[in-house]
Amino acid sequence: MKPEYGYTMPKTLLNKGTGFLAGYTHSLNPYTGCSFGCSYCYVRKMPVSTFRGAEWGTWVDIKKEAAELFRKELRRAKSKGPVTLFMSSSTDPYQPIEYKERVTRSLLEVMTEEPPDFVLLQTRSPLVERDMDLLLQLKNQVRVSMTVETDLDEIRKRFSPAAPPIQARLKTLKALKAAGIPAQAAIAPLLPSSEAFPELLKSVVNRVCVDDYFMGDGSGGRRTRSLNMETAYKELGMEDWYHPHAYRFMVERLKKVFAENQIFISQKGFEP
Numbered sequence: 534m535k536p537e538y539g540y541t542m543p544k545t546l547l548n549k550g551t552g553f554l555a556g557y558t559h560s561l562n563p564y565t566g567c568s569f570g571c572s573y574c575y576v577r578k579m580p581v582s583t584f585r586g587a588e589w590g591t592w593v594d595i596k597k598e599a600a601e602l603f604r605k606e607l608r609r610a611k612s613k614g615p616v617t618l619f620m621s622s623s624t625d626p627y628q629p630i631e632y633k634e635r636v637t638r639s640l641l642e643v644m645t646e647e648p649p650d651f652v653l654l655q656t657r658s659p660l661v662e663r664d665m666d667l668l669l670q671l672k673n674q675v676r677v678s679m680t681v682e683t684d685l686d687e688i689r690k691r692f693s694p695a696a697p698p699i700q701a702r703l704k705t706l707k708a709l710k711a712a713g714i715p716a717q718a719a720i721a722p723l724l725p726s727s728e729a730f731p732e733l734l735k736s737v738v739n740r741v742c743v744d745d746y747f748m749g750d751g752s753g754g755r756r757t758r759s760l761n762m763e764t765a766y767k768e769l770g771m772e773d774w775y776h777p778h779a780y781r782f783m784v785e786r787l788k789k790v791f792a793e794n795q796i797f798i799s800q801k802g803f804e805p
């Protein structure tokens with residue numbers, strides 16, 4: 534089903550980094566809503582979604598004239614001290630509408646003129662590759678964090694059918710690596726994967742982050758419990774993967790091919 538798209542004139546774009554994002558001065562969301570509509574998305578249980586009265590994933594608001602506003606806000610923030618940006622905390626900056634609307638690209642253009650101290654781009658979309666020209670200008674002040682929750686596309690389809698295939702994400706990570714753009718694979722949330730997964734990641738990144746529902750949903754797993762994610766794992770007969778300690782098993786697997794200083798856990802992996 535095609536999502537419902539609308540336009541909004543935002544009053545502010547930069548929000549203070551708090552909670553899980555306390556390591557950042559600000560978060561930055563080019564859109565409100567997300568057409569990937571992942572079943573495990575904790576934003577489903579946040580006011581932006583619950584007050585909307587429409588299913589998460591079925592609507593997206595496009596922020597109009599975002600670049601002009603962002604330029605002003607960024608300049609003001611920079612005049613007060615270091616600026617570190619997390620893009621994005623409650624939407625995917627490279628969801629399909631970005632092909633046409635280019636809001637994220639316009640914000641990155643501003644950043645190349647007024648560089649922040651650091652920006653993390655959190656996405657699960659190969660579209661980030663389109664903006665490599667801008668990312669290269671940001672040099673080491675940028676990191677792309679590509680979600681790769683599993684290497685098994687059948688599992689990915691079960692949890693986030695509208696999101697891009699795993700192979701396409703790995704291909705993008707490879708392209709970023711070849712271009713010398715800092716990037717990591719974020720196994721977040723931890724979905725069941727095969728034994729070959731760490732090797733596969735090793736061929737495309739030098740840095741991985743593992744996160745799960747218990748550490749990473751901003752509520753100690755409460756929001757995820759209300760999404761009934763445990764049932765989804767049980768239906769697959771893979772409930773062992775839905776456990777507060779399951780991430781340790783993944784970390785042990787990763788240690789066979791990654792050095793310890795290349796493996797990050799939960800919040801640490803998303804910090805500047």
Ligand code: SF4
Nearest residue numbers: 567569570571574624
């Ligand atoms: S891509 Fe991110 S923001 Fe969008 S639905 Fe999935 S988890 Fe939520």
